[in-house]
Amino acid sequence: MTRRQQRMVAxxxxxxxxxxxxxxGFTAMRKNMMxxxxxxxxxxxxxxxxxxIRLGGLVVAGSVERGEGLxxxxxxxxxxxxLPxxxxxxxxxxxxxxxGIVATGRVGSDGVFTAQEVLAKHDEQYMPPELAEKLTDDSGKHSCAEFKPVYGAKQTS
Structure with missing residues (x-):
């Protein structure tokens, strides 16, 4: 093989x-995306x-039921x-x-989300932008009367 052919092979x-x-790398990243x-x-x-997936929303008043153990x-x-x-x-x-919470887990065939991790928001100002957009009205206040108001959440356009 000539020197030029060796370079082309390299x-x-x-x-x-x-x-x-x-x-x-892309395959590994795709499998680990949430x-x-x-x-x-x-x-x-x-x-x-x-x-x-990560599921975000507000805990419905009166819906928390504690079972056996944890x-x-x-x-x-x-x-x-x-969503239960x-x-x-x-x-x-x-x-x-x-x-407002964000939970990590999977949706089962029965339609129930089984969470592996539950994170609560840290203060009244934080809310994931996607959720804030769905929950706020034009005045920037929470649009659902059954939940406490979320002030400071801004609607993205």
Whole structure:
């Protein structure tokens, strides 16, 4: 093989190696992606049963039921839809009815969201932008009367 052919083989091997590394990297990232959903999004188009998602909404007043041990059931809503949630573990100190939360988990075939982790918002000003858009009216206040008002949430356009 001439010197020029050796260089071409080396460049070709380098391009193939970089392409393979990029393909493997993108595949790994795609498998580990978590999308944010609201109860309305889940009702409109449920994610696949094996998809790990983040579900955000407000805990419906009167829906929290404590079971045996650390088992808890509650309903999460976004003013348009509600979704039952099942969780086993220690809830954050800020968790309460009417509170905004984000839960990580999977939607089961029975339509119940099984949470692996529950996070409560830290102060009255925080809310995921997608959820704030669904919950606020033109004045910037919470549009659902059954939940406490969320001030400072801005509607994105």
């Amino acid at each position: 460049v070709g091997a380098l391009v193939i190696g970089l392409g393979l590394a990029a393909a493997l 999308y944010f959903y609201t109860p309305s999004d889940v009702a409109a188009e449920p994610p696949s049963a094996d998809a790990l 088992k808890v059931r509650f309903t999460l809503a976004d003013c348009e839809s509600e 949630v099942r969780y086993e573990g220690i809830l954050p100190d800020l968790f309460r009815e009417g509170q």
